[in-house]
Amino acid sequence: MKMYPTEFVVSFAKKVRDEYISEIESAINTFEEEYYRVLPPDYDINPLVKIACEVFEITEEEYYSQFKYGRLGTARQVVCFILSLYNVKSAEISRLTGFSQSRVINSVNNIKSNKTPTLLHMIDEITEKLGI
Numbered sequence: 001m002k003m004y005p006t007e008f009v010v011s012f013a014k015k016v017r018d019e020y021i022s023e024i025e026s027a028i029n030t031f032e033e034e035y036y037r038v039l040p041p042d043y044d045i046n047p048l049v050k051i052a053c054e055v056f057e058i059t060e061e062e063y064y065s066q067f068k069y070g071r072l073g074t075a076r077q078v079v080c081f082i083l084s085l086y087n088v089k090s091a092e093i094s095r096l097t098g099f100s101q102s103r104v105i106n107s108v109n110n111i112k113s114n115k116t117p118t119l120l121h122m123i124d125e126i127t128e129k130l131g132i
Contacts, residue, residue, distance in 0.1 A: 039086045045079070045096045051129045052079050055122050077107035078123060084108045085127070 006028055013024040053060050056075040063075060076099070083093045090108070094101045111119070 039083070039088055043088075043096070045083075048079055048082060048126070048130060051126050052082075055126050055129075074119070077111050078119075078126065080104050080107035081111035082123065082126060082130070 009028055010021070010025055014021050049060060049063055052075050053063050056071045056078075058071055058075055062072055065072070076097075080093050080097060080099065080103075083096065084090075088096070090101050090104045093099070093104045093108075097104065099107070111123075
């Protein structure tokens with residue numbers, strides 16, 4: 001699913017139906033408030049990594065290793081992406097994961113552009129199990 005900023009959606013709605021723009025803006029604001037995600041302060045990343053390892057069928061030792069084979073890279077990218085879903089800034093993701101900020105940004109962008117149903121299902125499974 002492609003994520004669009006609020007300004008884009010409102011601009012699009014204005015072009016489509018000017019007379020309903022206030023209703024559309026209200027619906028967008030309600031939706032954002034309902035689905036806005038935030039991690040608690042001093043969040044411990046270990047439960048997220050543990051769940052990602054279970055879903056990707058890798059060990060935590062493999063996740064934290066320097067290896068790059070199999071699903072390791074994707075699992076690491078998904079962890080960064082899920083943190084970004086919770087409105088964590090790239091600098092904070094970098095601090096939590098130990099990855100460079102450019103690596104975090106590339107990871108998030110790679111997952112955003114990858115729309116395979118299997119990967120999307122795995123992300124949904126991880127966020128459901130995370131329960132935040």
